Amino acid sequence: MTRSIDRDLKRFDEIVRGRIRKDLRKYVNHGEMLGRKGRETVSIPVPNIEIPHFRHGPKGSGGAGQGEGEVGQPIGKGQPDPNGKGEAGGEAGQHVREVEISIDELAQMLGNELELPRIEPKGKNTLRxxxxxxxxxxxxxxxxxxxxxxxxxxxxxxxxxxxxxxxxxxxxxxxxxxxxxxxxxxxxEPQTNAAILYVMDVSGSMTDDQKEIVRTESFWIDTWLRSQYDGVERRYVVHDAVAHEVDEETFYRVRESGGTRISSAYTKAKSIIDRDFPPSDWNIYVFQFSDGDNWGEDNKECLRHLREELLPVCNLFCYGQVESPYGSGDFIRELRKIGDKFDNLVLSEIESKEGIYDSIKTFLGKGR
Known part of the structure; x- marks a missing residue:
């Protein structure tokens, strides 16, 4: 009996995880469907799933039907009236079940569905x-x-x-x-560590919707990189015309206004790397999100920072341009000028939440 129950439970878990894999794009694109339960597990709501089984009706309720029948003719008790008449139903509707799943298993699903290659870290033997x-x-x-x-x-x-x-x-x-x-x-034993720097434009043209896209995409990026490294450290930088290092909560909630000078964020990111993450020992990832609106005279300075200071030390520098009704969107065109010279510079345009899934694959699909 115990083995039968264990077998049924295992089968049920396989069905639930199959449903999560099938709908993974939906979970990735809509972060509100993902609830963190702790450091190692998350809770995902999925439609209630029952193992198929026979359900017997009341005794004497009738046998199998015979003959051709008429279109719309009810075939048993409790069937709806084809004319739309009848009393209100008293049955329960479909419910949602919260399923706990480990971060590691979620990362594996993400890697399989997005066909993400395993990352080959650098500095494997320097940290022990x-x-x-x-x-x-x-x-x-x-x-x-x-x-x-x-x-x-x-x-x-x-x-x-x-x-x-x-x-x-x-x-x-x-x-x-x-x-x-x-x-x-x-x-x-050798230990491989990763440093992730999240950089976000918080000038007046970045709305709460754009920040929600950044928050959701950052969660999934974290999930994948944590599965690839023994230790992951995060740092957060926000900027308008001036950049500041902040904590995670402030990163996603701060609202500022004013002009935009992206070079200030690059200067701050470089100072954090110099202070905390020697490139010979750390695998460094920078994920920058902006609506692409930058003070025109600052673009040349931004490209200089990237060419001389950031791209030479980063495993990956990812720029995600979030579409905004207020931003010009010009900055990604400036970055394309040097894109051919640095294969660790990856660019992505995110039009809405529906673009998060494809953006993650663009960023992480080369396995650096």
Whole structure:
């Protein structure tokens, strides 16, 4: 019975995850459907799914129908009147079930659906961390690490050797000298880390809708990069004519106004990299979001920062231009002037929430 229940539960989980994979584009594009439950799991609402089974009607309710029948003729009790008449229904409608799924599993689904290649990190052997691995067996240790099978085998060997073991009435009683415990070794292992810098234009032309697109896309980018690296550090920069480093909550909620000078954000990003993330040890990713409206005389300075300071040290520099009713959208054309010279510069135009899915694939589809 237990095995049957476990088998049915496993099948149900496969059906639910299949539904999530099928509708992944919808979940990616509409961030409000994604609720974080903790650091390692998220909660996703999916339509209620039932395992198919036979449902018996009341006794004497009628058998199989015979004959051709008429168009629209009800075939059993409780069928709706074809003329639209009748009483209001009292049955429950379709419900939504919240399904918990791990961040790692979500990342795997994202990678499979978007066909994202595995990332080959740099600096693999420069950062090392200590790791305890249970690889040996010892004679001493706490009860919580007692190895039952090894303890039992030692007791059995002792009793057979001493002649006290009776095959007709087998009873094995371990004593203190029989006890064996799992033991560990502390090892050094290479560690790969990633630094993600999110840069967003918060001038007056960026609306709340554009910021929601940035928030949703950033979540999925985080989800994928966390699955590829041992440690991920994030930094956040907002700017209008002046750039500021802020925390995550401020990044998504701040509303400013005024002109736009994107070079100020590039200067701030470079100072953060110099301060916290030596390029020889860190895999550096920059994701910039703007509506493409920049002070015209600043464009030349922006390209200089990119060519000389940022693109040479970044695994990937991604610029996402979010369509706005107020922004000019000219900046992406400036970036295309140097796009052919740097293959780690990736550009994406995001017209609406429906474009998030394709934008993520554009950014991460080359596996850098």
């Amino acid at each position: 961390s200590l790791k305890d691995r249970y690889t040996t067996i010892g004679r001493v240790g706490p009860d919580s690490l007692r190895h039952f099978k090894r303890t039992f085998k030692e007791a059995l060997k002792r009793q057979i050797g001493s002649g006290s073991y009776d095959p007709g009435a087998p009873m094995v009683i371990p004593v203190r000298e029989d006890e064996r415990f799992r033991s560990w070794k502390t090892e050094f």
